[in-house]
Amino acid sequence: MEIAIDRERFKFFIRVGGAYLLLQVFVDLVSHPETFLKRVVNNCWLVGYLIVINFLFYEYVLPFIKLTWKRIIAAPFILSANLFLYSFGFYFWRYIGIQSGIYFPLKVYPSALEGISNHFPYSAFSIIFFGIIRYSYDYRKLKEAAQQLRIEKQEAELNYLKSQTNPHFLFNTLNNIYSLARDKSDLAPESILRLSQILRFMLYETSGAYIRIEQELKIMADYIALEKLRYDESLSVDFKHDIDDMSQALPPLLLMPLVENAFKHGVSETRDHPFVDIHLSVNKQLLAFLVRNSTEEFLDELPVKENIGLSNLRRQLELLYTDFNLSVQQGDSTFTATLTINLASHV
Structure with missing residues (x-):
């Protein structure tokens, strides 16, 4: 089954990811100015993964669960899979960056579990960040659409009333002329x-x-x-x-x-x-x-x-x-x- 990707929606998540990146860059500038540039590169690599995973989670996973009760039953398994992507997948993405020479390993973890535990809050916060902005954006768009619909409905009704009033006005005028013509x-x-x-x-x-x-x-x-x-x-x-x-x-x-x-x-x-x-x-x-x-x-x-x-x-x-x-x-x-x-x- 082919899944269509809404490109405009994905561009929106890229913009949200950009805002998330700026937030992390500001935190690193304040907290770790000595390694600031390396951390900027690292954040760019990590945020790229978070954009994709949050896009899939909010645009496909949650709507999929809401569709039928059978899918609601499968929700714990689906959410567990996403939790895995936000934790193990996120840490594995870091590992790919290190192996590719893109990511700077500023800290060495004795075990993968400790590395996952250290990076999980970073990805978990992205869920809240992306979620708040997404729902705020959708709510504003919904209000704008409802307002536009109300305006269009009012304009249609107003045009209908005008279409009734103008002929009414014209017919009355014609009746006046008819009365004069009848009386010669x-x-x-x-x-x-x-x-x-x-x-x-x-x-x-x-x-x-x-x-x-x-x-x-x-x-x-x-x-x-x-x-x-x-x-x-x-x-x-x-x-x-x-x-x-x-x-x-x-x-x-x-x-x-x-x-x-x-x-x-x-x-x-x-x-x-x-x-x-x-x-x-x-x-x-x-x-x-x-x-x-x-x-x-x-x-x-x-x-x-x-x-x-x-x-x-x-x-x-x-x-x-x-x-x-x-x-x-x-x-x-x-x-x-x-x-x-x-x-x-x-x-």
Whole structure:
């Protein structure tokens, strides 16, 4: 059976071995400065063996034991074999270095057993050293992978919500033009022109993660103007803004669902004195957006049921910001939506 070797993983163990070698070199520099250079050569020879044996132990032996209960039964024998490699094998590796003229025998041992006993702590410490660094490294990589997966999942969900919001916005606009065309209104050509401006914005400006807030204001103004074409002078629209920095970044069409909601579910269902009040302020990255519109009177005090536009907006805000508040309130003949965002809290 052929065993595939993960080269990237082996390179990681080489780097850990390099750190282990530096530690031993520092200890020898402090403890044995008179034989420092020879000990550096000896450590290079010994660490080469430890890199291989620790790589095999952590990457193959331990995973092999964890696979099935039958292998767990064989674990004592497998671990004993590794103990042999860390003790007798390590000392035998030293002997090979001496015979090859690579290793300097700075100390002569009366017996092999004494030599093994003297070198075993050196190899045993490598198990702890390699193990701590390996598991710390794997834990960090696992956290990074989990974080990346979470980010990718959020981005996928956010893109899905945007894919729902943008057509929703477009369909509402087309419905407005359809109403004008059905009534054979002279305002239909102007409405088509404004629609083309909105489409141009959606095609070329909303693909990125951010737009300037002045662009959001422009598309909002175009949409309001398009909506006003459907109504006579009875509709009152008060659109105000107070922004300290027009270049402030904002996700595209983030505020539009509240404006759409005011016209589609408010003004269009109001028979007498329809109105929409919109006020946007941004001061020191604190955004406050208020949309208040007329509605028919509600006699029953029921909880406000959010439509798909408001629900999608709320979920987008949860994915985009950590500090925000979206509240809606149904009055006797008014509906008020209030949104505050700390733009600095962007995820």
